[in-house]
Amino acid sequence: MADIFALAAQNLISPVVLSFALGLFAALVRSDLSVPEAVAKALSIYLLFAIGFKGGVSVADHGIDAGLGLSLLAGVIMSALIPFIAFGLLRVLSSIDRLNAAAVAGHYGSISIVTFVAATSVLESQGIAAEGYMVAVAAAMEAPAILSALWLVSRGSNGHRMDSTLWREILLNGSIVLLVGSFIIGFATGPEGMEDISGFIVAPFTGVLCLFLLDMGLVAGRGMQKGHHVLGMGAILFGVLMPVTGSIIGFGCALLLGLSTGGTLLLMTLSASASYIAVPAAMRVALPEANPSIYLTLSLGVTFPFNLVAGIPLYLALAQAANGG
Amino acid sequence: MADIFALAAQNLISPVVLSFALGLFAALVRSDLSVPEAVAKALSIYLLFAIGFKGGVSVADHGIDAGLGLSLLAGVIMSALIPFIAFGLLRVLSSIDRLNAAAVAGHYGSISIVTFVAATSVLESQGIAAEGYMVAVAAAMEAPAILSALWLVSRGSNGHRMDSTLWREILLNGSIVLLVGSFIIGFATGPEGMEDISGFIVAPFTGVLCLFLLDMGLVAGRGMQKGHHVLGMGAILFGVLMPVTGSIIGFGCALLLGLSTGGTLLLMTLSASASYIAVPAAMRVALPEANPSIYLTLSLGVTFPFNLVAGIPLYLALAQAANGG
């Protein structure tokens, strides 16, 4: 227990978390600090490329085993099922209507890649290894939840909310293509490729993550200001309970799959995190009547900070306990 | 004396200064070379974050002493008083009217963070240490000069030029929040935090500064072309004499405060430099009748290049002479 607190404290005073806090602070005092949209996009391209590439190199290093396929399968199933749990929990805890609840549920089945990146950076600083293919699992978990959310909405009605264009947009959205693509590049070029570009994707990585989280803090803070009045206490409680619930499901899967401590943390983080890029975009197209303030504020303003600050150390403690680490 | 010239020459043929010269050249021959606005902003976010963080880590390393508080106080007082000297000097040397002279004066009380960064990079390349908290002094010197400028304008009239919105905008402007925030982060995470992100904020630092100065050269060159006809010889003379005057005031303060050679150079540079971001923005709001061409051309087109090329080596020579360096 004391360990958890020590780890949480150490996590809290890392440059990464404090950069997020700085962004949050700047937004809440309405400073004009802002990261241009093009730069935010560049930072996210960098992070996706680096994390995908490293994952691929690590798989090239250690070889592919059955774990990869099974983990992908587990990820897809979790992504598809978690929305139902989220939907139920949200309807119980708050008075949010069916449509908005379904939209929110889709976000929690899917994943947040920055939360994933933050977890890998905690692993790195602790010197804990993880399965490289967890990056591929992350990609696989992005989309299934969207289908579940739409099914929850159209159940009983005649909703044809998915067209083939939207399908293509979801499955081939930029983040997935870049993440999977750089994973494959990393796998194909292996440690030699890593040597070529480690001065770019390894050395400055944590620093870039800081700037990215500074921007996330700004965005989350502005979202909180705009959205706090749309969320009651029940919804906010959901934003904290749901990631913990998700992480436990992820924990169970990780045990079944026999993942390492690092892999367990990452799978827990994936199932605990909520999407704030791919799913919102799909929801704007497929469920325009749903209120983006609700799902963005929950995902970015409540669950993301919770995971970053408290969730990840908690999940890591659990993963270590289970793996005798 | 020979030393000053050697140092000046060495300073002149550094990548940093030559990059500025390249930008200046490109602007003056009207090349279409340009750095996109978003990128310029990203570079400045990077520099502020890095310089703040390093300052914080250095204070964490050496501990806080009374010097910090006294230096902050000295900075605030200098920032508030220098505009009066600048105002008088400008009125004597040129025929610029009261309103525009006050606007210019505000710029010279405040500071230019890039000039500060350039001075730290000279210190680094010479292996001279400085008080880490000078970064905080820089932040503290940004705003007071604005008040003095507005007081100079409204003296005798009923001018209510400051409203609370403008106050908030000045005190919480992005640069100050980022600089102070990253200073605190650096202080909180200390050398350990530095280890995490030094691949980002130390190794590529000077190179990024080069690109930033390339852009500054472009901007200064365009400003010169646009603004040179609004400045007479008197005003240009002011743009060279004023930084020297400011640096001497800073030198006096540094002696009183007992700063190290490095700290002395930095305080001299702060008081010698003129704002080109925070103050112009405040002036556009509070003194829209003042002509931005005058103050931007003086600050960016005359004083900034002077400080970069000749001022910093001069101030360093003086600082070294005084500290027996």
Add this chain to the structure above:
Amino acid sequence: MADIFALAAQNLISPVVLSFALGLFAALVRSDLSVPEAVAKALSIYLLFAIGFKGGVSVADHGIDAGLGLSLLAGVIMSALIPFIAFGLLRVLSSIDRLNAAAVAGHYGSISIVTFVAATSVLESQGIAAEGYMVAVAAAMEAPAILSALWLVSRGSNGHRMDSTLWREILLNGSIVLLVGSFIIGFATGPEGMEDISGFIVAPFTGVLCLFLLDMGLVAGRGMQKGHHVLGMGAILFGVLMPVTGSIIGFGCALLLGLSTGGTLLLMTLSASASYIAVPAAMRVALPEANPSIYLTLSLGVTFPFNLVAGIPLYLALAQAANGG
């Protein structure tokens, strides 16, 4: 022969080439992956600055010899003459009209700086040295081809297509100024300057090149989709034969000049590559009736990928054979 294939394979599975392939793939499946314009510009500023600087440092290191002047002269002559060959070849192979053929020809006389950078990165990974001044040759080869193209168009007619504004725009375009400027900075500051900024321009170089080529892949892929119907088989054949032809001319010049293996590869690459920045812009101004889809698709969609994937290893094999390497 086996060596060529081995080298080609090794070249193919480098992060650099695979990143290009990823961008191409993403564009062809119409993913929404995209690199913001400002970021693409920043990447290209970085590459130009780094490659120019390194070239300058290398010349400072090895001293200037007669080779520099002669190589510049050879470059200018090749740039001016290759368009005539290209024009003839294209008119023979395809039914593209005189005006568009001239516009295309101008592109092939000029050079593509990214292809050049990709070639230098192959040299680096193979540990093969090259004359640093090839960077200056690259700059010298940008413009002459444009004149030849315009001469080809106006031959016999009264075309006054060049005005002094366009002249200035071409000779002082951003890429040339930045490349030559950073070459001079590198030359002036030498190995000492390099030490200051190598953490910025050396360590992350290949990684940045990957992201740039990712974007080039996206652009090339979108260009192919848009432009493929304007190109017949003949034109596509031209897009492959012309770089090989150019490379052979470059090879001859390199032999005459007595360049090293690395220098030979670079000169071959320059003469083999086709412009996609400076020349298209000039053509839009001087030859607005020419169809940009034709010249951009040929240059970016056919010749660039060919050079990157097959051309460079081929040229290197030839250069090594000739130099007994």
Add this chain to the structure above:
Amino acid sequence: MQTHRAKRVEITIEQVMQSRLTTAIENAGVTGYTILPVFGGSGRSGKWARAGQISRAEGMLQVVCIVRPEKLDPLLKAAFAVVEKHIGVVCVTDCEVLRAERF
């Protein structure tokens, strides 16, 4: 100079709907349009600003189409079908154009 009467239609719409809108107006026989970026805005669904968003879901843009008067109605119908359930604004102005053969 000789000008010709036309209509300028300005549609402010969410970025995620861009390709759906342009496809719809192309299907309505409109071949020319220009897309302008939008920094931010305010409406019934609240305020937003480009700098404060990380999610592709929130940006907006403007599609400007200049059409002959007789093409206005099909264009509005097509645009309306897309905009209907979404936030956004459609605004039509009379205008004059050079080179009428282009529209």
Add this chain to the structure above:
Amino acid sequence: MQTHRAKRVEITIEQVMQSRLTTAIENAGVTGYTILPVFGGSGRSGKWARAGQISRAEGMLQVVCIVRPEKLDPLLKAAFAVVEKHIGVVCVTDCEVLRAERF
């Protein structure tokens, strides 16, 4: 399709004045507006271009408000009070809108 008469007001103003302007027009009862980025321009105070500036002090932007005709006068008064001492331009056009209930 059924359209409704409205006024399109386009205000070109310095970036530093953005929040002051939008606050003023909100106080005048206008709830919808769209902000467009501006690349550069020229006027009595000279030329400027976005790429050539490092200082937040110099950029401009456009605020476009579509309002019912009866709201035009309060809007112009509010805008004028802000623009008065500053550089910038206010331009009003007649237009037609779909979905009048939004304005």
Add this chain to the structure above:
Amino acid sequence: MQTHRAKRVEITIEQVMQSRLTTAIENAGVTGYTILPVFGGSGRSGKWARAGQISRAEGMLQVVCIVRPEKLDPLLKAAFAVVEKHIGVVCVTDCEVLRAERF
């Protein structure tokens, strides 16, 4: 508020032609204009989008000039001379402005 009749001229043109166009309209006696960035578009010469281009050769932008009615014709003549051989669109709208002394 007191407004004055004017013309709003919106010229969509290739980026490479910007300085030629602004020089031409300045020579025609127009001193004020605003340049807006363009994200993408479609026309007789096909579609394009800012994100998908690496070449400076392809971008477009909009130049908006507000002029007194009597300056319209010289402006259009000047603009047309530049736009003539190039792709692009010129669109004129009636408008009202505040502070007429500025135009």
